[in-house]
Amino acid sequence: MTAADQIAAGVEAMAIDCPIVEGPSAEGKKFDEKLLKKVIKAGGKRGVEIEGAADMGGLQFFCTNLEDPLADLDLLVEAVKAMNAKSDPTEEERKGGAGKLGKIVVSSTETKIAIVAYVPKDKAEQCNATEWLTSVVKDVIGNTDAFESCAKIAACEGVNTANYATCVIENNADKNVFALKLRDNIISFAYNFLKARSLFPEDDDEDDDDYVFGDEDFPSADAEEEVAAPVEEEAAPVEEEDKCLLKPIAERITTEKMAKKLAKIVKEGGKRGVEIEGAADMGGLQFFCTQVDLPADDVDMLVESMRAMNAKSDPSEEERKGGAGKIGKIILSMTDAKICLVSYVPEDKKEACNATAWLVEVVTAILKSGKHTDAVSDEAKARVTSHPGNEATFAMAVIEKDGEKGLFPLKMKDEAINTGYAYLKARKLFPDGDDDDDDECCWGDEDFPEC
Numbered sequence: 168m169t170a171a172d173q174i175a176a177g178v179e180a181m182a183i184d185c186p187i188v189e190g191p192s193a194e195g196k197k198f199d200e201k202l203l204k205k206v207i208k209a210g211g212k213r214g215v216e217i218e219g220a221a222d223m224g225g226l227q228f229f230c231t232n233l234e235d236p237l238a239d240l241d242l243l244v245e246a247v248k249a250m251n252a253k254s255d256p257t258e259e260e261r262k263g264g265a266g267k268l269g270k271i272v273v274s275s276t277e278t279k280i281a282i283v284a285y286v287p288k289d290k291a292e293q294c295n296a297t298e299w300l301t302s303v304v305k306d307v308i309g310n311t312d313a314f315e316s317c318a319k320i321a322a323c324e325g326v327n328t329a330n331y332a333t334c335v336i337e338n339n340a341d342k343n344v345f346a347l348k349l350r351d352n353i354i355s356f357a358y359n360f361l362k363a364r365s366l367f368p369e370d371d372d373e374d375d376d377d378y379v380f381g382d383e384d385f386p387s388a389d390a391e392e393e394v395a396a397p398v399e400e401e402a403a404p405v406e407e408e409d410k411c412l413l414k415p416i417a418e419r420i421t422t423e424k425m426a427k428k429l430a431k432i433v434k435e436g437g438k439r440g441v442e443i444e445g446a447a448d449m450g451g452l453q454f455f456c457t458q459v460d461l462p463a464d465d466v467d468m469l470v471e472s473m474r475a476m477n478a479k480s481d482p483s484e485e486e487r488k489g490g491a492g493k494i495g496k497i498i499l500s501m502t503d504a505k506i507c508l509v510s511y512v513p514e515d516k517k518e519a520c521n522a523t524a525w526l527v528e529v530v531t532a533i534l535k536s537g538k539h540t541d542a543v544s545d546e547a548k549a550r551v552t553s554h555p556g557n558e559a560t561f562a563m564a565v566i567e568k569d570g571e572k573g574l575f576p577l578k579m580k581d582e583a584i585n586t587g588y589a590y591l592k593a594r595k596l597f598p599d600g601d602d603d604d605d606d607e608c609c610w611g612d613e614d615f616p617e618c
Contacts, residue, residue, distance in 0.1 A: 529586045
C-alpha cells in the first residue's frame with residue numbers, strides 16, 4: 168500500500184454525515200514515494216499540533232505553512248489530507264485529527280506558492296472554501312489584472328467546492344507578483360477574512376489591560392515565585408542592554424563540527440517563530456506550546472531553537488525569521504530515548520507566568536503520568552534547571568525513557584502540551600474552550616455517529 172493509499176484508508180470509514188470531508192483521490196497522480204511519505208508525516212504531525220492548539224483555544228479555523236511540499240500542489244493536498252485523517256488513539260505516535268477544523272495551508276518556494284483551503288461540512292455555510300481562498304488571494308495580490316493572470320483558483324475533482332479549493336501563484340515580474348513578497352501576507356489576510364465573519368477571535372486593542380495580569384489576579388503567584396530552580400554554575404553578570412533571557416549558548420555546540428547542525432536548527436526555529444507570531448497575533452494569544460524536530464534529544468540545541476524563534480525579525484529581509492519573542496512558550500523535542508523541554512516567558516509577562524514554575528508543573532504532570540508511587544514534586548524541581556538571574560524567564564528539563572516507570576517520550580509529549588496549556592488556562596493566560604465537556608478535546612467514534 169502506498170503512502171497516499173494509507174491516507175485514503177485513514178478517512179475511508181467516514182460516512183456522508185460525518186463533518187470531515189475526504190479529500191480528492193490521489194489515483195493517477197505520480198509521486199516520488201519517499202518525498203510523499205515525508206510530506207504525509209509532516210502533515211500528520213502538524214494536524215496533531217493544530218488540533219491541540221485549536222481545542223485549547225476553542226478555535227474552529229487555523230492557518231499554517233508547510234515547507235516539505237515545496238509548493239507542489241498535489242503534495243500539499245496530500246499533506247492536508249494527512250492533517251485531516253482520523254487520529255487513532257491507540258497508535259504510539261498520534262497523527263492527524265484536525266479534520267474538524269477549517270484551514271488554509273501554504274507551501275512556497277522562491278518562485279511559486281501553493282495554497283489549499285479546506286472547510287468541513289458543518290462549517291461550509293459560514294465559510295465557503297472557494298470564496299475564502301479567492302478573497303484571500305485577491306487581497307494578497309491586490310490587482311485584478313495580476314490576479315487573473317498569475318493566480319489559478321481550482322476545484323478538487325470529486326469534492327464539493329465549498330469544502331476544498333486550491334490555488335497556485337507563480338512569479339510574474341511584469342505584473343509585480345513575487346512569491347517571496349506575497350507569502351507572509353497570505354495567512355494575515357486569511358485570518359482577516361475569518362475575523363470579519365466572527366469565525367476567529369478578534370484582537371482587543373482597545374483595552375491592553377486585559378492582557379496585563381498582576382499578583383492580585385493570582386493569589387498563588389507568591390507561591391509560584393518561591394519555586395527556585397537549581398541553576399547552572401555561576402556566570403559573569405550580563406549587561407542590561409545585552410541581557411539574554413535564556414542562557415548563553417553552550418560552548419560544546421559552537422565547534423566547527425556542530426556548525427552545520429546548529430545552522431539547520433536556527434533556520435527551523437526562525438521559521439517556526441514567524442508562524443507562532445502570526446497565529447498568536449491573529450488570535451490575540453500571549454502563550455504557545457509546540458514541538459520542533461531537529462534538536463532531537465539535545466537540550467542545548469533546543470535552547471538555540473528557542474533563541475531563533477525569539478530573535479528580532481528584520482522586515483527588510485527577503486525571508487522573515489523569528490519575531491516570537493513577545494510570546495511565552497514551551498517547546499519540546501524528542502527521540503525514542505528522551506524528551507527535552509524548554510520554557511520561555513518574556514519579561515513583561517513573568518509576573519503572570521513564571522517560566523520555572525510553569526515547567527515544573529509540566530514535568531510534575533509527566534512524572535505522575537508514569538508509574539511513580541512516591542511524591543514527584545521534589546524530583547520535578549530537581550530536573551528543571553535555569554540560568555542565574557533568569558529563573559522567571561527561562562527553564563529547561565530532560566526526561567529519559569524509563570519503561571519500568573512508564574515514561575515514554577511519545578506519551579510524555581502529549582502530557583507536556585496538555586499540561587502546559589492547562590496551566591495557562593487556569594491563570595486566564597490562554598483562551599478557555601468549552602470546559603463543560605472535556606470530551607470535546609478527545610475525538611473518537613462517539614463524536615461521529617455515522618462513522
